[in-house]
Amino acid sequence: MTDKKTNTPSPTSVERARRKLMEQQEGAQRMAEVEREGIALRKNMERLRALRLAHEAEQAATGQAPAAPKKRTRKTL
Numbered sequence: 750m751t752d753k754k755t756n757t758p759s760p761t762s763v764e765r766a767r768r769k770l771m772e773q774q775e776g777a778q779r780m781a782e783v784e785r786e787g788i789a790l791r792k793n794m795e796r797l798r799a800l801r802l803a804h805e806a807e808q809a810a811t812g813q814a815p816a817a818p819k820k821r822t823r824k825t826l
Contacts, residue, residue, distance in 0.1 A: 758766075808814075 808816075
């Protein structure tokens with residue numbers, strides 16, 4: 750009883766390999782997309798921080814007290 754191995758892959762193994770490759774490519778694309786979203790988020794936060802600091806500096810220069818944060822109210826059911 751000798752088992753002979755063929756050099757040609759079976760259709761199921763070819764399909765499995767194709768699916769694995771597609772999943773790897775989709776994962777890489779998603780990781781790149783997440784990274785781009787993170788960069789955009791940090792860039793927006795930096796822009797908003799600069800605006801806030803400029804506004805606070807303007808208020809300090811004119812002698813106005815900084816505005817107190819608004820108190821949050823709870824909605825009743």
